[in-house]
Amino acid sequence: MTVETKLKFNHEMIAQFSQQAGEPDWMLQLRLKGLELHEQLPLPKVEKTKIDNWNIDGFIPFKQHDPVTSFDALPEEAQALLQGDGEKAVLVQKDASVIYTSIPEALQKQGVVFSSLQSALNTHPELVQKYFMSKEVKVDSHKIAALHAAAWSGGVFLYVPKDVRVEIPIQALFCSSENEAGLFPHVLIIAEQHSSVSYTDAYVSLGDATAVQNGITEVYVGAGAKARVNSIRTLAEQVTDFIYRHATVERDGRVEWVLGEMNDGNTVTENMSHLLGDGSTSDSKVITIASGAQRENVVSRAVHTGKHTDSQVLIKGVTKDESSAILNGITFIEKGAIRANGEQTERLLMLSPDARGDANPILLIDEDDVTAGHAASAGQLNPMEIFYLMSRGLSRLEAQRLIIDGFVAPVVDELESGLKTHLQQTIERKVSI
Numbered sequence: 001m002t003v004e005t006k007l008k009f010n011h012e013m014i015a016q017f018s019q020q021a022g023e024p025d026w027m028l029q030l031r032l033k034g035l036e037l038h039e040q041l042p043l044p045k046v047e048k049t050k051i052d053n054w055n056i057d058g059f060i061p062f063k064q065h066d067p068v069t070s071f072d073a074l075p076e077e078a079q080a081l082l083q084g085d086g087e088k089a090v091l092v093q094k095d096a097s098v099i100y101t102s103i104p105e106a107l108q109k110q111g112v113v114f115s116s117l118q119s120a121l122n123t124h125p126e127l128v129q130k131y132f133m134s135k136e137v138k139v140d141s142h143k144i145a146a147l148h149a150a151a152w153s154g155g156v157f158l159y160v161p162k163d164v165r166v167e168i169p170i171q172a173l174f175c176s177s178e179n180e181a182g183l184f185p186h187v188l189i190i191a192e193q194h195s196s197v198s199y200t201d202a203y204v205s206l207g208d209a210t211a212v213q214n215g216i217t218e219v220y221v222g223a224g225a226k227a228r229v230n231s232i233r234t235l236a237e238q239v240t241d242f243i244y245r246h247a248t249v250e251r252d253g254r255v256e257w258v259l260g261e262m263n264d265g266n267t268v269t270e271n272m273s274h275l276l277g278d279g280s281t282s283d284s285k286v287i288t289i290a291s292g293a294q295r296e297n298v299v300s301r302a303v304h305t306g307k308h309t310d311s312q313v314l315i316k317g318v319t320k321d322e323s324s325a326i327l328n329g330i331t332f333i334e335k336g337a338i339r340a341n342g343e344q345t346e347r348l349l350m351l352s353p354d355a356r357g358d359a360n361p362i363l364l365i366d367e368d369d370v371t372a373g374h375a376a377s378a379g380q381l382n383p384m385e386i387f388y389l390m391s392r393g394l395s396r397l398e399a400q401r402l403i404i405d406g407f408v409a410p411v412v413d414e415l416e417s418g419l420k421t422h423l424q425q426t427i428e429r430k431v432s433i
Contacts, residue, residue: 008060008180011035014150017062023121026129034139034149044142046268048326048358049297054266055240056144059182059212061151063095074100078173081202084418088169089114094206095181096153110164112197117155117186127159131188136246136272137216144242148184148214155186158199162192162222169416172201176239179209183239186216189229193222193250199229200419205236212240219247221255223277228256232419234426237264237292244270251277251306258414261288261298262426272301275309275340286315287411289430290323290357300344301330304337304370313344316408318431319355327359329374335366342370348378349407351400351431404431 014035018028043051068074071082074092082090089107091114092100098116107114113124120128133139139149156172176183183203191197203213213235221227227247235241241263247255255273273282282302290296302311317325331342346359361374381403389399404427405412412423 007038007057009151013062021118024125027121030133030139031150034146037140038143038146038150041140041143041146044144046297047328047360049268049295051268055212056242057147057212058180058210060180061096061182061184062153063097063178063181065094065097065099067097067099071100071102075175075206077204077206078175081173081204081418081422082171084169084416086169088171091116091156091172092175093154093173093185094175094177095183098154104168107166107168110166111161112164112166113157113159114170115157117157117188118153120157124157124159127190128157128188131190131218131220132186133216133218135218135248136274137244144214145244148186148216151182151214152184152186156188156201158189158197160191160195160197162195164195166197170197170199174201174203175206176204176211176213176235177206177209179211181209181211183211183213184215187218189217189219189227191221191225191227194224195222196226197228199227200416201231202419202422203233203235205234205239208236208238210238214242215244217243217245219255221247221249221253223251223253225250226254228258230258230415230419232260232423233263234422235263235265239263239265241265241267241269246272246274247282248274248276249280249282252279253277254281256282257284257286258411259286260411260423261286261296262423262430264292264294266294267296269297270299270301272303273311274303274305275311276305278306279308280306281310283312284314285411285414287317287408288325289318289427290325291320291430292323293321294323296323296325297328298325299328299330302332302342304333304340304342307337308339309337310341311343314410315346316411317348317357317359318351318404318407319348319357320351320431322354324356326357328362329360330362330364331372331374332364333367333370333372337367338369340367340370342372344374346376347407349404350378350380401431
């Protein structure tokens with residue numbers, strides 16, 4: 001089924017933006033193809049979540065802002081999230097514009113590239129063309145992907161050369177600020193063989209403007225390399241959020257995901273690791289909290305193609321008020337992926353009588369010589385646990401918060417101090433009873 005959309009931009013707007021940004025012709029053609037396909041393609045199939053009436057196209061793309069020349073000139077909210085001890089690389093995007101970038105000289109000497117993806121189209125065009133929307137999420141995958149291809153802007157390009165171990169923190173901040181402004185960043189991370197890098201980003205709303213976030217993160221992990229992606233999303237209730245994250249992992253490579261889906265608005269998120277090479281591994285940890293009338297759909301997927309591969313998936317969700325969350329863990333072991341191991345766990349905790357949710361473990365196995373397992377649960381707070389803690393002197397509210405803190409701890413504890421504090425404050429706000 002297709003859904004009629006009424007875009008607030010056209011062929012001329014795309015061509016003008018692409019020309020002003022100095023983009024190569026292949027990118028302009030890809031954008032125009034996305035514009036053409038968005039009317040023809042169906043919405044993505046989202047299990048047990050109806051998104052036909054969600055806001056997917058109520059935005060004006062390419063909303064520009066002036067760059068700032070110093071960290072102190074950033075919005076106070078941005079400064080608070082990015083502050084911390086030690087040297088770090090920083091990129092800040094506001095709506096469609098990257099307004100601030102900073103990369104330490106030590107990283108540059110290692111050959112590390114950290115810039116907006118828009119800039120990388122000019123400085124590293126061959127690499128961008130090779131990897132951009134070429135594997136898992138392509139321009140013709142579905143309507144949301146086609147819109148992203150047409151209207152993406154800003155974004156991140158992170159390239160780590162062979163044998164380079166990045167020890168300096170790398171952070172990006174994406175801010176939704178103006179009414180009807182589209183936030184469409186594309187994050188492209190390339191870790192060459194035997195390299196190591198950790199990347200962190202956060203998505204925030206500066207105010208309560210109505211907007212659409214449509215983002216894609218692509219990670220390519222070379223042989224023997226390791227890449228970690230940490231991401232926290234705290235967009236406002238009026239922002240509809242679609243995010244697709246995908247990693248391709250070569251022989252003996254490893255990808256790690258630590259994700260906090262803390263938006264107040266409707267959210268669809270898919271996190272996928274393709275274990276392409278023999279001996280490749282992935283570890284995905286996700287927490288999500290839904291409140292109000294919010295609807296969330298969270299998918300964490302692992303695809304085993306190589307031999308002796310290993311995937312670990314953990315999703316924990318909390319719902320309250322009249323919200324709903326669907327947690328889908330999917331492990332697919334392809335024919336030939338011998339000695340693969342896939343483990344997944346989905347847990348859903350409902351804090352209110354009207355809160356709803358579902359935890360769905362899915363195993364798709366086409367090979368005999370493998371191991372795989374799953375665990376799933378969905379239910380209310382355990383009254384016996386509340387009673388036990390209250391018998392030790394805690395109030396009911398303190399007991400509930402302690403249980404929730406323990407429930408989400410496996411993800412929260414994985415984060416660095418600055419982002420960890422931000423996530424803890426968001427959790428406290430969203431689950432207050």
